[in-house]
Amino acid sequence: MSQELLPKVDRGDLQEVFIEDLNWLAPDVKQSVTATDEAGRKVSARNIASYKGLRVWVCDERPGSVLEAELDRLIAKTSTDRLVIFDDDKEQVWRWPVRRAKDGSVTSRLTSHRHKKGGADPKFAARLDVIRMPFDVVLDANAVLGKVREAFDTEAQNESKRASKLMATMYAAVEKAYPGKTDPKVRDHEISVTLARILFLMFGDDTEMWTTDAFRNVIQHEVLPDGSNLAQVLNELFTFLDTAEPVHIPSGFAGFKHVNGGIFEEKIDLPALNRDFRTAILEACAVDWSGISPAIFGSMFQSVRDAETRRALGEHYTSEENILKTLNPLFLDELREELTAALARDTTQKKVNSLNKLWDRLGDIRFMDPACGCGNFIIVAYRELRAIELQVMEALYDLRDKHQLSLDAKADLKVTLDHFYGIEIDEWPARIAETAMFMMDRQCDLKLRERFGEAPERLPIQREATIVVGNALRLDWTKVVSPSETVVVAGNPPFLGISGRSAAQTSDLQTVWGSGYHGSLDYVTGWYARSIGYFGVHAGRFAFVSTNSISQGEPVGPLFRPILDAGWRIRFAHRTFPWTSDASGKAAVHCVIIGFDRGGPRPRLFDYPSPGKPPIELAVTGSINAYLTMGPPVIVDPSTHPLNLQVGKVAYGNKPTDGGWLIVGPDERPAVESDPIARRYLRRYVGARELLHGGDRYCLWLVDASPTELANSPVLRERVASVRAFRLESDAASTRQAAGTAHLFRQIAQPRSAYLCIPRHVSETRPYFLADHFEADVITSDANFLAPDSDGLVFALISSSMFIAWQRAVGGRIKSDLRFNKLLTWNTFPVPALSDEQHASIADAGQVVLSARAHHRATSLAAMYAPGNMGEALTAAHQRLDSRVDAAFKVSPEATQLERQSHLFEAYARATSGLLGGAGSGRQSRGRRK
């Protein structure tokens, strides 16, 4: 619709456009604003319209970037929220207000749009539409700014998506052009390099790195429509861009500048390319690459390659939100706080000193992502550091008159590309990362120009980020960047459990962990091991996005003990949250983010009480432990005996190892029952499913069967023979040996009296861990644990809120289900010494729970405890049980789960203190360690 306004805009009738067409209000500032440059040249701008404090200013000329920036600075003194238009005969520059107040991220105040007069310019027209005010509703300024920001953000997202699709088309087109016999490694390498170059050229076309559209014009005018000379033209152009002083400038190349740097250095002889590839390039050139977010498209480009490659390397891309969740608490927030503190100093001299100190600190930082993919962590880190640097420079600039401070916005930059490092095993993303860093650099420079009117000349390229192509678990990180306390390491390395990784990847992991290797460690932990080794005695910081399994169950000890022993502490952690990603083919995982340092400010802990919602930051007192809860830095090791011997022992259930021949399904039951001997030994058989959801299964329990009976029953003869055959085929010698007692379960733990049956897993949504009593003639499978529990204490404790809080904190999971483990969660449960009275009252309260359940005999345990479905009597019984267990633990009945966990870790630390290897280490000497 606003397309119709463009002729008026082009004529310069801007006041009419704003007031008549876009429904803005009359200007509210009478005086114009005038800026003067060093040569005495003056330019002015006048206010032509306003809307709730947001003002539009127009300058009837384009005085050049320095004066434009100065004029804008003067306008900013009275109009924080402003739109400034510079207008001459041929074009206008619209400086739009874009406010970003996203938790600690960049606040970019203006963004320029160059509008060439006479063109269709649909994007510009769309922006005008966004600032068309409604007739009858008055918006506030924030709502208007919000609309503008949304328009820019959506545009960047959409353009980035479109751009990655176009890159995919080009990838496919160039891949097809390679002769079938080409070595795939050579082909992939050449495509990676070539597409990264083309990307760079398209971006340069749109960001004044050379004459605008020089590359597009070469493809349009120098390449024949059928694309037959495309490869030759590209080969020549790449060579030309790499030549410092070319003797001859081929036709169409005059608009470029010498690029230098690694981009065009390697000579690649491209195969014959065709019309499709030419069209693909021209289509991609139509995108406005200046507004593309390198952080977004990087992850999308990586998905250009096939899904199989992605899976094999364990890729799943990190959204910008998750990158900032890592970088902000690791180091960026601290720098921003330092900036605020510097600005709050009481004298100009102190402010200048503090700002300069911070500026030096920014320049000292080195950042490395050792699994960098397309470089999104380093790109965002660079962008944010440059943004802080820009704020420092602006603050110093504002103080300069009072302090004769010299500031050369171009030359003084201290945050530079060569302070950023990446390691990536796959060449394609590594090449994109390098290019994307140039792009980010240029975008930051353009912002600098908006504020100071000048930007550094980067061509020929002098400095670049270092992206090493290689295996980060094998190559020496100290050769990439020397370790020091100013190095920050962060990223999102691949997550691969033992069954998901290749033999080579397992060998990587064994090599980095050495004697500390443990089969439960995920591939991602290799990056933690390397970080400890890399930093050695240096301070520094590191943080990785990881699968949440590293802070649960068995891997906790093998991973965290070496880190804590090396003097690191958890600086911050994001507790489990579901993964979202900018790339398609998202991996479905739950993540944590953990950052380490060797001491510093109060640690920070982020929790996700409502999945899918932003985290809340918890008030941490003391430290964060390996289970990502507040509490002493203990590590809970598996233990062969309960910590408190008053608490009964639990045992593994009965393990058949029978190929299914001792188990009787409902359909087989009639046949077994028709055999008079076999029917005597038929028993109810309970696995976790039957325990929780009900349902009938049976087994042949032949412990008391005589050899004669076994021989005389056709059913038993056949089934026992089949078990024997099954066991004899096993690779395990002990199983083959058990073929001699083929009528028996392979491991037997069945008590001769009633017992408690505890499932190996329950859903994480259950309010309590579930268990139930059975008579001795009900056989439990090894999907359950069992305990004699004659007085009901085990049942009562396991059914309490304190136990499920402990289980959730230290137990492992299968998918997200809670996994009971006798060594790790039961034996370590730090139950305080119970008086006889407490013992009896807790057991009694357990009986009340069982009685409340008895009212629902026909209902399965799963249904009885479905979230939101617990009946009143059952709820009351559990509350009563909780109140008794809580009293024994001395914990408030109102305590949250996290508070219960902190309390439990304190209790665990106390209970094991006599057994500790070192103060607070939580090492438990009698614990079983693998």
Ligand SMILES: C[S@@+](CC[C@H](N)C(=O)[O-])C[C@H]1O[C@@H](n2cnc3c(N)ncnc32)[C@H](O)[C@@H]1O
């Ligand atoms: C989860 S992706 C992260 C990529 C990117 N930083 C992001 O967050 O979107 C993990 C990256 O690690 C790379 N990778 C896998 N194994 C590696 C290894 N042994 N050494 C270095 N990089 C590796 C993969 O190719 C992939 O790019």
